[in-house]
Amino acid sequence: MWADVGQERMMGVYNIMTKKNLKLRKFITNCLVALIVLFAAQGAVANNLTIDNFEVVDTNEAVNTITFQGDLTWENSWRDTNNYDAVWVFLKYSTDAGVTWHHASMASNGTNPPGFQPPVGFEMIVPNDEKGFFLQKTDLATGNISAQNVQFVWDYNQDGLSDNQAMAANTINRAFAIEMIYVPQGAFYAGDGNSSSDYKLKQGTSDNDPWYIQNEGAITTTNTSTNGYYYTSTGASGEGSTGSIFLIPSSFPKGYGDFYHMKYELTEGQWVAFFNTLSNAAKLTRDVTHSFQGGKNSDGVVNRNTVSWDVNDPKSDATTLRPDRAMSFVSWPDLLAYADWAGLRPLTELEYEKTARGIDISPLANEYVWGTTSYNQGEAGEIFPDTDEIGTEQIFDGSANINRNSLGWSSGDGRVGGIAEGQPGALRVGVFAESSTNRVTSGSGYYGALELSGNLNEMVVTIGRLEGREFLGTHGDGELSVLTSFEGNATNNDWPGIDTTDSSRGVIGTIGSGFRGGDFQSSNMSDFQTSTRKYAVKDPDSHGYNQRYDSSLGIFAGGRLGRTAP
Numbered sequence: 001m002w003a004d005v006g007q008e009r010m011m012g013v014y015n016i017m018t019k020k021n022l023k024l025r026k027f028i029t030n031c032l033v034a035l036i037v038l039f040a041a042q043g044a045v046a047n048n049l050t051i052d053n054f055e056v057v058d059t060n061e062a063v064n065t066i067t068f069q070g071d072l073t074w075e076n077s078w079r080d081t082n083n084y085d086a087v088w089v090f091l092k093y094s095t096d097a098g099v100t101w102h103h104a105s106m107a108s109n110g111t112n113p114p115g116f117q118p119p120v121g122f123e124m125i126v127p128n129d130e131k132g133f134f135l136q137k138t139d140l141a142t143g144n145i146s147a148q149n150v151q152f153v154w155d156y157n158q159d160g161l162s163d164n165q166a167m168a169a170n171t172i173n174r175a176f177a178i179e180m181i182y183v184p185q186g187a188f189y190a191g192d193g194n195s196s197s198d199y200k201l202k203q204g205t206s207d208n209d210p211w212y213i214q215n216e217g218a219i220t221t222t223n224t225s226t227n228g229y230y231y232t233s234t235g236a237s238g239e240g241s242t243g244s245i246f247l248i249p250s251s252f253p254k255g256y257g258d259f260y261h262m263k264y265e266l267t268e269g270q271w272v273a274f275f276n277t278l279s280n281a282a283k284l285t286r287d288v289t290h291s292f293q294g295g296k297n298s299d300g301v302v303n304r305n306t307v308s309w310d311v312n313d314p315k316s317d318a319t320t321l322r323p324d325r326a327m328s329f330v331s332w333p334d335l336l337a338y339a340d341w342a343g344l345r346p347l348t349e350l351e352y353e354k355t356a357r358g359i360d361i362s363p364l365a366n367e368y369v370w371g372t373t374s375y376n377q378g379e380a381g382e383i384f385p386d387t388d389e390i391g392t393e394q395i396f397d398g399s400a401n402i403n404r405n406s407l408g409w410s411s412g413d414g415r416v417g418g419i420a421e422g423q424p425g426a427l428r429v430g431v432f433a434e435s436s437t438n439r440v441t442s443g444s445g446y447y448g449a450l451e452l453s454g455n456l457n458e459m460v461v462t463i464g465r466l467e468g469r470e471f472l473g474t475h476g477d478g479e480l481s482v483l484t485s486f487e488g489n490a491t492n493n494d495w496p497g498i499d500t501t502d503s504s505r506g507v508i509g510t511i512g513s514g515f516r517g518g519d520f521q522s523s524n525m526s527d528f529q530t531s532t533r534k535y536a537v538k539d540p541d542s543h544g545y546n547q548r549y550d551s552s553l554g555i556f557a558g559g560r561l562g563r564t565a566p
Contacts, residue, residue, distance in 0.1 A: 049177060050074070051177050054068055054069065054175055055068070056068060056069075061163045063107075064163065064166075065115070065153050065154060066156060066166060067151055067153045068152055068175070069150065070149075073145055073146045073147065074144070075145070077142070078448075079139065079141055080140060081140070082446075082447070083183065083184055083448070084182050085182070086181070086182055087134065087177050087178065088177065088178045088344070089132055089133055089135060089176070089177045090104070090132030090133075090342065090343050091173055091175050093159070094174070102478070103159075103341075103479055104154050104156070104159060105130050105154070105155050105158040106154070107130075107153035108155075109126040111124070111125055111126075115151065116133065116153060117150070118147065118150060119149065122136065123135075123136060123137075123138050124150070124152065128566065129343070129475060174277075176273065178342065180260040180261060182261075182447075182565070183255075184359065185256065185565075187360055188255060188357055188361070189357060190210055190211040190353045190531070191208075191209075191211050192363035192364060192529070192531040193208050193364075193365050194208040195208075196366055196526055197365075197532040197533075199532070201231070201531065201533070202230055203227055203229070204222075204224045204225045204228050205230065213350060213354070216253075216256045217250050218247055218250045219248040221245055231243065231244055231464070236542065238467075238542050239464045239537040251472045251473070252348065252471055253350070253351060255348065259564050261355050261447070262344075262561055262562065263430075264450055265429055265558040267429055268305070268320040268323050268325050269320060269324060270323075271307065271320075271330070272319065272323065274338050275318045276317045277341075278488055280315060281487035283309070285486070287311060288334065289308060289311070290311065293546050294329075294549040295548045296549075301321070301413075302423075303328060303329075303423055304325065304424070304426055306420075307320050307329075321419065324391040325389075325426055325428045326427065326451065326455050328425065328549075328558060329556075331510070331540075331548045331557070332507070332509075332513045332557075333489060333490070333507050333547065334548070334559075335561070336497065336507045337488055337506075338559065339476050339490060340477065340478070341478060344475060345563060346460065346495065346496075347461070347562045348462075349460040349516055350463065351460075353530060355446070355452065356369040357371075357446055358446030363531065367531075368528055369445045369453045369528075370401060370439050370442075375401060375525065376399045376402070377402055377407070378402065378432070379397065379400070379407070380409055380411065380414070382396040382411060383412030383413075383414065386415055388418070391428060400432055401432050401441055402453060402454040403451075403454045404522055405520075406424045406520065409425075425520060426455050426558070453517045454517070454519065454528055455558065456519050456557060456559075457515040457519045457557045458516045458560055459514075459557050460536070461512060462496075462536050468514075471496060474492050474494050475564070476490065477492075481506040486499075486505040489505065489506025492507075497541075509541045510540050510542075511539050511542055514536040515536065516532075516535070518532075521554060521555075
């Protein structure tokens with residue numbers, strides 16, 4: 001459900017109506033902010049990202065721009081000598097009072113470009129494609145953020161609008177914000193040495209040393225005994241064989257270069273905010289509550305997923321009872337549709353290992369993403385307080401750091417009479433982090449990403465198939481397919497799953513994707529190890545599985561997206 005203004009949390013959504021001849025008036029309608037509780041790598045409490053007080057501060061018909069101003073706040077931010085967090089902000093517009101939505105273009109690019117005004121101690125980075133901007137601190141600091149009077153500029157002419165269209169009474173602008181982490185450029189290890197991690201990357205038939213990714217240059221695998229890039233096949237359909245020789249081109253994002261990465265898995269609140277901007281036809285394509293392609297087949301609570309939508313009323317909005325919970329029952333095409341819509345891109349399995357392990361950190365055999373070989377599973381009765389999960393719940397055991405083994409929760413929503421009584425499923429994002437936790441006890445990767453292991457599997461681009469290696473790392477442009485019968489699909493030609501017979505149909509398949517990190521059902525601890533590739537090439541289409549969930553595949557997938565640093 002949506003929050004009142006006083007309950008706003010990330011991801012922020014704010015509507016603004018702009019009227020000609022009322023240039024400096026504050027226009028606020030329908031403040032829609034999805035509830036998502038987030039935690040920083042350092043632990044502490046909810047980040048509570050809010051986007052508030054947005055208003056039009058200038059309209060310039062001479063250059064076809066509108067300048068917006070607003071306040072962004074979030075808790076437990078950081079910038080240290082390793083990395084920092086940031087917020088990705090983007091704008092959508094509707095010229096028909098909210099019936100259809102499109103992605104708005106920023107007016108220029110670079111660091112603090114003309115018209116973009118950050119507060120003291122912050123900077124705004126607008127990438128070359130001008131699909132949004134990053135807001136981040138410039139000083140080394142840790143704590144709560146209050147970025148007041150942030151100004152950015154919409155170039156509506158670039159989006160094909162006239163002055164009258166951009167400033168009409170039925171034109172609405174809606175701002176969105178997503179918390180990210182910055183992963184710096186640098187060499188790293190992929191694979192964890194002489195370990196039991198399944199199908200890890202190593203240097204040869206008799207050399208278990210991991211791959212060393214020291215630049216973004218092309219990598220050619222070799223069939224050698226030592227000192228090479230040796231590929232161990234998982235045996236998946238269409239995958240290269242063990243010892244096969246193939247090229248990972250320089251264009252493939254290997255993780256060496258710097259990039260931004262979502263702090264948390266995609267949440268139900270983020271999904272609903274996205275879904276409710278889609279056309280009626282696109283909603284049918286992206287409807288996870290239907291049985292199609294392994295959807296949840298219910299508007300009720302299934303495996304703790306609470307998303308509901310009335311398919312008989314396509315104009316209606318989807319809702320969620322638990323907007324801060326990690327979003328399950330999403331397929332690869334679903335995830336990439338969200339990526340395209342938000343101006344982001346999928347992440348690769350090499351970037352997954354970089355985010356978990358860090359730059360030049362020697363791998364530890366059998367390590368998990370928090371850097372040790374030990375773990376502490378949350379227990380069924382440990383959701384606290386033992387009431388409805390409203391986004392403030394935690395796991396009572398302050399050292400628990402993983403959700404696994406099909407645990408039927410008997411506390412919180414899982415208690416007797418709760419909306420998810422006895423159900424296994426995803427927890428809210430960041431649930432293991434609190435004021436007393438550190439990287440290990442919060443289950444954090446090296447750079448602050450939480451739940452890289454457990455909760456839901458991470459969907460990634462694989463190196464094990466040609467269709468994955470053809471990925472160029474392009475970003476979404478904010479617009480989805482409108483082709484009849486294919487509405488709502490991502491349209492980037494290099495993204496795995498693109499329809500190769502007619503790319504205008506968009507991403508309709510899964511070939512070239514895979515999974516890393518394990519999920520709440522996984523019982524084998526090796527599934528959670530940083531370098532395990534057991535499912536890294538096991539895309540559903542190649543194996544005849546449903547995409548959103550199929551019990552024969554047994555994988556509940558979630559999503560996390562990124563962006564190459566400008």
